[in-house]
Amino acid sequence: xxxxxxxxxxxxxxxxxxxxxxxxxxxxxxxxxxxxxxxxxxxxxxxxxxxxxxxxxxxxxxxxxxxxxxxxxxxxxxxxxxxxxxxxxxxxxxxxxxxxxxxxxxxxxxxxxxxxxxxxxxxxxxxxxxxxxxxxxxxxxxxxxxxxxxxxxxxxxxxxxxxxxxxxxxxxxxxxxxxxxxxxxxxxxxxxxxxxxxxxxxxxxxxxxxxxxxxxxxxxxxxxxxxxxxxxxxxxxxxxxxxxxxxxxxxxxxxxxxxxxxxxxxxxxxxxxxxxxxxxxxxxxxxxxxxxxxxxxxxxxxxxxxxxxxxxxxxxxxxxxxxxxxxxxxxxxxxxxxxxxxxxxxxxxxxxxxxxxxxxxxxxxx
Numbered sequence: 001x002x003x004x005x006x007x008x009x010x011x012x013x014x015x016x017x018x019x020x021x022x023x024x025x026x027x028x029x030x031x032x033x034x035x036x037x038x039x040x041x042x043x044x045x046x047x048x049x050x051x052x053x054x055x056x057x058x059x060x061x062x063x064x065x066x067x068x069x070x071x072x073x074x075x076x077x078x079x080x081x082x083x084x085x086x087x088x089x090x091x092x093x094x095x096x097x098x099x100x101x102x103x104x105x106x107x108x109x110x111x112x113x114x115x116x117x118x119x120x121x122x123x124x125x126x127x128x129x130x131x132x133x134x135x136x137x138x139x140x141x142x143x144x145x146x147x148x149x150x151x152x153x154x155x156x157x158x159x160x161x162x163x164x165x166x167x168x169x170x171x172x173x174x175x176x177x178x179x180x181x182x183x184x185x186x187x188x189x190x191x192x193x194x195x196x197x198x199x200x201x202x203x204x205x206x207x208x209x210x211x212x213x214x215x216x217x218x219x220x221x222x223x224x225x226x227x228x229x230x231x232x233x234x235x236x237x238x239x240x241x242x243x244x245x246x247x248x249x250x251x252x253x254x255x256x257x258x259x260x261x262x263x264x265x266x267x268x269x270x271x272x273x274x275x276x277x278x279x280x281x282x283x284x285x286x287x288x289x290x291x292x293x294x295x296x297x298x299x300x301x302x303x304x305x306x307x308x309x310x311x312x313x314x315x316x317x318x319x320x321x322x323x324x325x326x327x328x329x330x331x332x333x334x335x336x337x338x339x340x341x342x343x344x345x346x347x348x349x350x351x352x353x354x355x356x357x358x359x360x361x362x363x364x365x366x
Contacts (some may be wrong), residue, residue, distance in 0.1 A: 043090030121149025290315030
């Protein structure tokens, strides 16, 4: 189905939702860290290698960026690294394996010249080595014939014995996709993997836990909010690699999901332990307005609990979330993915403490 993704101006008002029957234990503190040293921006990408987080690309309403910044948690400091070598862009994807980071796809509204032609949607990909602080171009995404590129996809990397990456969904401005492209580091190849059984999805998020990837949220054709939730297990084969988890809205006649308000697009997600118990988190994004509510996922029960909201005034889309040394961080982003020079763009960087009561003195706007 031919669908044009609608980009809209997100309301500046903060949207606060009742938690309904879901539990809100009033825990979850947001602690301001060192401000990002690059320009304020939206639609950047991030990845983590070892104990270092990296942020690159993005858009500030006027300019597209290709700088790369490394965040050192020990010293709470940002250090600039070798710039991303491809065309400047935003709303691309990134993932990491055990030793390398990967950045690619995305969009440049000003247009870039590729093989003598002007392109806006991009499909090129690059590998970053922190050991040598250098980039190497790898193969392009093996997109559907005629597709110029991809933006608003989600990506994940699984290291260890697998060292693979995955890119799911996205749009090329004319069509939305439910494609799954798999990167295999050992062979340096992309594969168009047909195993993903879910719907077309744009603006979804993903995270990795215990060598499994989780894909959730976003919109489908006609900008319909998606409620499905998928787990990808590379140890399985074929269609068994994807397993559908509980939906994230009140679609059952049971009480557990009556208060769910998790559906959204252009959010951020990350994996982090809470008092030693593995959890995952989602915040920000948009669903009729910018969101600040935060939700915690329990892997053991496949259920969600609402946590303390991000501080007032901080609702946004197109932000970045990273898990570094077991600690979750969120930041950057803006009020809209299409507002141009008149939009509000952020450079804040904030740690989330899921088992700590909220203290308003721990967060200050940057």
